[in-house]
Amino acid sequence: MGDQAESVAEQERQNRLAERRRTLPDSPGVYLFIDEQGEILYVGKARSLRKRVASHFSSPITRGDVEMVSLAHTIDVLALDSETEALIAENQLIKRHLPRFNVQMRDDKSYPYIAISMDEEFPRAYVTRERHRRPRLYFGPYSSARRTRETLEVLSKIFQLRSCTGAEPGRRSGSPCLDFHINRCGAPCVGKVTAGEYQESIDGVVAFLSGRYKEIEHDLEERMRAAAEAQDYEAAARERNRLTAMRSLLERQRVANEGVGSLDVIAIAVDGADANAQVFQVRDDILVDRQSFYLDNQGELEMAEVIREFLVQYYADRPAIPAQLIVQGELPEEERDTLGLALSERRGTRVEVRAAERGDKRRLLELAERNAKLALEADRLQAERRRQRRVEALDELREALGLDVLPLRIECFDISNLMGTHTVASMVVFEGGVAKKSDYRKFNIRTLEDGVPDDFAAMREVLTRRIRNWESQAELSPHDPAYDESFATLPTLIVIDGGRGQLAAGLEVLQDFRERGVAVGSLAKRIEEVFLPGRPAPVLLAHDTAGLQLLQQVRDEAHRFAISHHRARRDKSMTTSVLDGLPGVGPARKRALLAHFGSPDAVLAAGREELEGVPGLPPKVARELHAHLRRPTA
Numbered sequence: 001m002g003d004q005a006e007s008v009a010e011q012e013r014q015n016r017l018a019e020r021r022r023t024l025p026d027s028p029g030v031y032l033f034i035d036e037q038g039e040i041l042y043v044g045k046a047r048s049l050r051k052r053v054a055s056h057f058s059s060p061i062t063r064g065d066v067e068m069v070s071l072a073h074t075i076d077v078l079a080l081d082s083e084t085e086a087l088i089a090e091n092q093l094i095k096r097h098l099p100r101f102n103v104q105m106r107d108d109k110s111y112p113y114i115a116i117s118m119d120e121e122f123p124r125a126y127v128t129r130e131r132h133r134r135p136r137l138y139f140g141p142y143s144s145a146r147r148t149r150e151t152l153e154v155l156s157k158i159f160q161l162r163s164c165t166g167a168e169p170g171r172r173s174g175s176p177c178l179d180f181h182i183n184r185c186g187a188p189c190v191g192k193v194t195a196g197e198y199q200e201s202i203d204g205v206v207a208f209l210s211g212r213y214k215e216i217e218h219d220l221e222e223r224m225r226a227a228a229e230a231q232d233y234e235a236a237a238r239e240r241n242r243l244t245a246m247r248s249l250l251e252r253q254r255v256a257n258e259g260v261g262s263l264d265v266i267a268i269a270v271d272g273a274d275a276n277a278q279v280f281q282v283r284d285d286i287l288v289d290r291q292s293f294y295l296d297n298q299g300e301l302e303m304a305e306v307i308r309e310f311l312v313q314y315y316a317d318r319p320a321i322p323a324q325l326i327v328q329g330e331l332p333e334e335e336r337d338t339l340g341l342a343l344s345e346r347r348g349t350r351v352e353v354r355a356a357e358r359g360d361k362r363r364l365l366e367l368a369e370r371n372a373k374l375a376l377e378a379d380r381l382q383a384e385r386r387r388q389r390r391v392e393a394l395d396e397l398r399e400a401l402g403l404d405v406l407p408l409r410i411e412c413f414d415i416s417n418l419m420g421t422h423t424v425a426s427m428v429v430f431e432g433g434v435a436k437k438s439d440y441r442k443f444n445i446r447t448l449e450d451g452v453p454d455d456f457a458a459m460r461e462v463l464t465r466r467i468r469n470w471e472s473q474a475e476l477s478p479h480d481p482a483y484d485e486s487f488a489t490l491p492t493l494i495v496i497d498g499g500r501g502q503l504a505a506g507l508e509v510l511q512d513f514r515e516r517g518v519a520v521g522s523l524a525k526r527i528e529e530v531f532l533p534g535r536p537a538p539v540l541l542a543h544d545t546a547g548l549q550l551l552q553q554v555r556d557e558a559h560r561f562a563i564s565h566h567r568a569r570r571d572k573s574m575t576t577s578v579l580d581g582l583p584g585v586g587p588a589r590k591r592a593l594l595a596h597f598g599s600p601d602a603v604l605a606a607g608r609e610e611l612e613g614v615p616g617l618p619p620k621v622a623r624e625l626h627a628h629l630r631r632p633t634a
Contacts, residue, residue: 017072114140277293416559
């Protein structure tokens with residue numbers, strides 16, 4: 001009966017999707033594949049929604065051996081006026097919902113920018129990783145913080161920018177710093193440089209960071225010649241040194257002959273569910289930066305789709321877009337034209353997206369392709385080494401601890417308190433040698449009297465609750481809202497943070513788990529001894545073994561998680577005020593009372609008229625509060 005019901009439900013799903021496809025418009029827009037739980041599986045854009053969605057059913061996107069369309073419960077669409085609008089909407093939906101079958105950038109690090117504080121009279125240039133302050137100009141992002149600082153160092157030498165922090169230049173002594181005496185700063189702090197002269201230097205920095213190198217080079221040459229003609233040989237020498245420093249910086253990065261100009265070269269390598277994108281930023285024939293991005297391609301999209309989705313995501317947040325992008329020929333011409341139109345709207349002038357067929361641009365594209373393939377291969381080898389290392393660690397633990405099977409699921413428990421107060425416990429989970437943070441759990445210890453430290457009793461309580469949670473989950477279906485996969489899963493190995501005493505406390509309550517094959521041990525910090533039930537002597541693993549290192553990682557993670565929970569609970573209790581729980585006083589009125597009176601004690605001592613005078617506190621609430629505070633206590 002169950003198989004028949006499933007077959008009927010599957011047929012109904014297919015009929016519903018087929019009917020939905022027939023009603024789709026033959027117009028541009030965005031479509032969304034949505035599963036039974038309402039999760040968005042995939043977001044795509046289309047020139048024709050009807051034809052594009054139909055193509056998924058004739059040649060479905062796959063993730064391993066699971067077809068995306070087999071998971072789809074419904075298809076939602078958003079019809080738009082143009083393919084360009086659809087491209088922008090697609091990117092916004094992907095960023096918001098992170099669908100599993102779309103291409104996702106694996107890099108979660110923040111990149112450095114060079115910022116210029118245009119909101120100050122004498123602007124500063126500095127390295128930052130944020131770019132939300134509107135009056136400021138941002139250039140980047142750059143792939144290397146070290147190279148970014150080096151670039152800023154050269155710019156300071158060339159344009160004599162101030163290095164002091166703060167909105168106003170200078171220091172409290174009123175005298176110029178060493179930078180002025182070594183010709184690194186024009187000293188606007190003591191009036192050696194006017195605001196207008198300093199702004200000329202800032203304009204030069206902006207031109208340099210915008211890639212207008214030839215313009216800067218020409219200006220420096222003109223200033224050097226003018227100083228020489230005026231027989232100001234000291235100034236001419238300074239301009240010459242600046243010109244030499246700039247040319248030295250640029251010559252090291254020159255990758256193309258004159259005529260290439262300013263452009264981005266983007267190449268992508270794809271291998272199944274993995275991909276790598278390389279972006280070469282060329283400005284005035286100079287390779288300014290090279291960025292590498294690892295991509296998750298769980299939908300195993302084809303090269304053209306990966307290129308398109310990467311370009312949309314990459315340029316969505318870029319502060320500057322060059323006038324030309326060089327991409328691989330796998331991206332169809334019509335897609336290149338659509339991307340060009342969308343990026344032209346962002347840039348404000350025309351952006352050309354084209355494939356390179358010959359010359360320096362083709363050579364740069366081939367170089368980027370080779371780097372993408374090498375990066376993908378290196379990432380695969382690194383992932384394989386990590387996998388092998390995890391297998392070795394699990395096998396070492398199985399042998400050293402005398403386990404029947406590999407400890408594929410390890411749970412570790414730790415207790416944290418401060419002089420017996422705010423006692424909490426943590427449970428962290430490692431599956432296959434990797435932390436599974438979605439299964440971490442934290443506990444507030446309930447049975448101990450506050451101020452009485454007893455780690456053994458706390459450990460007994462948390463392990464008892466772990467078993468009870470497992471027993472209660474056995475009665476629930478995985479589809480039940482109360483179902484908790486972490487508690488419902490039986491561990492292979494339980495590790496207790498501590499020594500023989502903590503292990504003994506745990507064994508008192510873990511008999512049910514042990515009868516089901518769960519191994520139990522404890523790890524003591526002093527010399528990293530592993531205590532096991534029934535063994536008088538601890539097990540000592542060599543410090544350079546993968547097995548001990550995995551146990552230490554699990555134990556340290558449990559300790560970190562317990563401490564963070566303990567601190568959060570302690571901080572919350574410390575911020576609890578005597579004003580909490582008063583009738584009619586919520587967080588906003590509590591803040592208003594404290595702002596008006598200055599302290600909780602002053603609030604408690606206030607008269608009725610004083611309370612009625614608090615801004616934002618209704619007179620009726622003020623009277624009720626006064627009556628409550630003056631109520632006699634039994």
